[in-house]
Amino acid sequence: MPQSESYLARKISAFVDLAPRELSYLADLEAKPIRVKRGKELVHEGETGQRAYIFQSGWACSFKSLPDGDRQIISFPIPGDCIGLRSMLLRTSDHSLAAVTDAQVIPVEAARMKQLFSEFPYLGTALLWATSRDEAMIVEHLVSLGRRNAIERTAHFILELHDRLQLVGLAENNEFDCPLNQDSFADALGLSAIHVNRVLRQLRTRKLATVKAHKITIHDMSALKNLASYASPKESLVIVR
Amino acid sequence: MPQSESYLARKISAFVDLAPRELSYLADLEAKPIRVKRGKELVHEGETGQRAYIFQSGWACSFKSLPDGDRQIISFPIPGDCIGLRSMLLRTSDHSLAAVTDAQVIPVEAARMKQLFSEFPYLGTALLWATSRDEAMIVEHLVSLGRRNAIERTAHFILELHDRLQLVGLAENNEFDCPLNQDSFADALGLSAIHVNRVLRQLRTRKLATVKAHKITIHDMSALKNLASYASPKESLVIVR
DNA sequence: CGGGAGCTTGATGGACCTCAATCCCTGTGG
DNA sequence: CCACAGGGATTGAGGTCCATCAAGCTCCCG
Numbered sequence: 001m002p003q004s005e006s007y008l009a010r011k012i013s014a015f016v017d018l019a020p021r022e023l024s025y026l027a028d029l030e031a032k033p034i035r036v037k038r039g040k041e042l043v044h045e046g047e048t049g050q051r052a053y054i055f056q057s058g059w060a061c062s063f064k065s066l067p068d069g070d071r072q073i074i075s076f077p078i079p080g081d082c083i084g085l086r087s088m089l090l091r092t093s094d095h096s097l098a099a100v101t102d103a104q105v106i107p108v109e110a111a112r113m114k115q116l117f118s119e120f121p122y123l124g125t126a127l128l129w130a131t132s133r134d135e136a137m138i139v140e141h142l143v144s145l146g147r148r149n150a151i152e153r154t155a156h157f158i159l160e161l162h163d164r165l166q167l168v169g170l171a172e173n174n175e176f177d178c179p180l181n182q183d184s185f186a187d188a189l190g191l192s193a194i195h196v197n198r199v200l201r202q203l204r205t206r207k208l209a210t211v212k213a214h215k216i217t218i219h220d221m222s223a224l225k226n227l228a229s230y231a232s233p234k235e236s237l238v239i240v241r
Numbered sequence: 242m243p244q245s246e247s248y249l250a251r252k253i254s255a256f257v258d259l260a261p262r263e264l265s266y267l268a269d270l271e272a273k274p275i276r277v278k279r280g281k282e283l284v285h286e287g288e289t290g291q292r293a294y295i296f297q298s299g300w301a302c303s304f305k306s307l308p309d310g311d312r313q314i315i316s317f318p319i320p321g322d323c324i325g326l327r328s329m330l331l332r333t334s335d336h337s338l339a340a341v342t343d344a345q346v347i348p349v350e351a352a353r354m355k356q357l358f359s360e361f362p363y364l365g366t367a368l369l370w371a372t373s374r375d376e377a378m379i380v381e382h383l384v385s386l387g388r389r390n391a392i393e394r395t396a397h398f399i400l401e402l403h404d405r406l407q408l409v410g411l412a413e414n415n416e417f418d419c420p421l422n423q424d425s426f427a428d429a430l431g432l433s434a435i436h437v438n439r440v441l442r443q444l445r446t447r448k449l450a451t452v453k454a455h456k457i458t459i460h461d462m463s464a465l466k467n468l469a470s471y472a473s474p475k476e477s478l479v480i481v482r
Numbered sequence: 483c484g485g486g487a488g489c490t491t492g493a494t495g496g497a498c499c500t501c502a503a504t505c506c507c508t509g510t511g512g
Numbered sequence: 513c514c515a516c517a518g519g520g521a522t523t524g525a526g527g528t529c530c531a532t533c534a535a536g537c538t539c540c541c542g
């Protein structure tokens with residue numbers, strides 16, 4: 001998308017007002033995205049030499065692999081997300097990061113990030129806030145895996161995707177593009193792909209949501225939220241300038 | 242434990258050298274702990290007005306409750322842990338925090354924390370690093386819930402507890418005190434208490450570990466690690482002073 | 483000595499996995 | 513235009529893991 005404002009700026013601006021200087025610094029930072037092919041592994045688990053990534057277009061997934069070949073997907077970064085801010089403090093990455101679709105990303109070196117925090121502390125705080133929000137979603141994901149059954153878990157996941165995409169303007173009329181196949185769903189939800197299929201069919205049959213052909217449509221938002229016991233995140237940044 | 246140095250200082254010092262000024266600031270910060278009774282809920286989900294807590298003694302648990310009464314435990318804060326640093330940026334807390342045993346904690350107001358970060362940035366970074374480490378463990382917990390079966394999950398959990406306690410000197414000879422009952426295990430591991438019981442019996446029978454009467458003993462560390470596909474965290478702080 | 487919380491064990495059933503086969507769609511080369 | 517291949521989606525059958533229900537047990541503490 002050709003745009004005057006990045007997805008990240010849009011996301012942050014939904015909650016706090018950035019000064020023109022901050023916006024232009026951000027625009028400068030995001031000026032030269034790197035193109036990444038679908039399937040490319042940006043970060044490999046255990047790798048050293050951290051950098052953060054700001055996603056401008058495309059989807060990715062962060063995951064951990066187990067010895068038996070299984071993998072658990074932690075989250076799906078989407079445009080506007082800033083990945084790896086936390087693990088910049090750790091010597092080695094605790095998870096892998098791969099592009100799900102062709103994507104454009106901004107790699108941000110640790111030194112650059114330090115500069116951002118010292119020169120634009122409020123912008124830095126806003127970034128931290130945005131990533132804290134993502135961490136909170138990881139916790140919610142953990143709750144899903146621990147205490148929700150397959151259909152609740154799937155419903156919750158769909159609603160979460162919807163809210164995240166809506167925040168950056170990539171969802172409209174309870175509908176959004178989604179490049180994830182049923183294997184990806186399975187690896188995120190801790191289910192088998194086959195069972196994901198059955199669950200999706202059930203959601204379709206019950207006229208709650210349709211997942212197919214790279215597009216997800218939510219037919220009955222309130223029933224779906226009810227099924228998943230889903231509460232929309234309504235946080236806002238608490239630190240004042 | 243009567244001590245000249247706090248658990249938090251000990252944990253941080255295991256990885257980075259703090260200056261005497263930083264250590265004394267920390268000691269000052271931790272001078273007046275609050276006593277908390279077993280079962281006391283320090284933070285309630287959805288509550289506003291955040292503060293952080295540094296644990297000096299006792300165990301706690303952070304968890305989220307579901308409408309049907311189930312709960313999922315996110316983590317068990319132990320002495321030396323700093324809780325709620327992340328959620329200080331969010332208006333409302335995304336989870337509850339309750340004391341599992343009688344405990345002593347240091348509540349830290351947002352203003353105080355800001356002061357710490359501006360006056361002792363390196364100490365602040367070290368704190369962030371320590372909490373990042375905890376976040377990484379939450380991710381590992383998520384992987385357990387998604388992709389490990391009951392016995393692997395339980396083994397992994399025990400090993401994680403062991404490593405965390407060892408780091409602050411609360412585990413010796415593959416043995417440590419643990420106030421958690423089987424219900425707590427169940428709520429953390431996403432299992433029923435009954436199944437936890439069977440799994441623990443199996444661990445005992447297979448001479449891997451014994452969990453009983455507030456004490457956990459690991460009999461065969463390498464076999465247990467192998468079963469859980471557990472890798473000890475070996476991070477260190479990457480930012481230099 | 484009584485009560486209660488937590489632990490233990492058995493039996494049954496359901497949710498979800500695994501294996502296997504078929505089908506559909508899309509892209510590719512002849 | 514068609515044949516073909518391959519990834520993904522779909523459906524069925526059978527088995528496993530773990531939840532649930534129900535009951536007794538043990539230990540601690542008043």
